[in-house]
Amino acid sequence: MMPRTIKRRGLLNKSELVADVAQRADLNKATAQKVVDAFIDAIKASLSERKEVALVGFGTFKTEEREARIGRNPQTGEKLQIAAATKAKFVPGKNLRENVNFSE
Numbered sequence: 001m002m003p004r005t006i007k008r009r010g011l012l013n014k015s016e017l018v019a020d021v022a023q024r025a026d027l028n029k030a031t032a033q034k035v036v037d038a039f040i041d042a043i044k045a046s047l048s049e050r051k052e053v054a055l056v057g058f059g060t061f062k063t064e065e066r067e068a069r070i071g072r073n074p075q076t077g078e079k080l081q082i083a084a085a086t087k088a089k090f091v092p093g094k095n096l097r098e099n100v101n102f103s104e
Contacts, residue, residue: 057095
């Protein structure tokens with residue numbers, strides 16, 4: 001029997017993203033790594049301050065408040081309290097939706 005493998009269809013990991021940015025921007029990988037890290041850090045910092053990051057034509061990163069609620073343990077059926085939370089959300093822009101053919 002062959003071992004079961006999980007196929008990661010269409011996944012671009014961070015190191016592959018850095019390599020792609022380096023090639024597209026004609027940068028060395030070390031510089032591209034700094035650019036990608038700085039971009040991610042800037043988005044994290046803005047979201048932690050509850051600021052939206054709007055990239056016209058690409059999309060918007062924002063936060064959403066989720067209220068506390070009662071949940072249920074699926075194994076035991078026991079009720080449990082789920083705390084309120086702030087979650088990060090990405091809303092694709094019109095151009096991105098059109099380019100990847102997202103359904104509305």
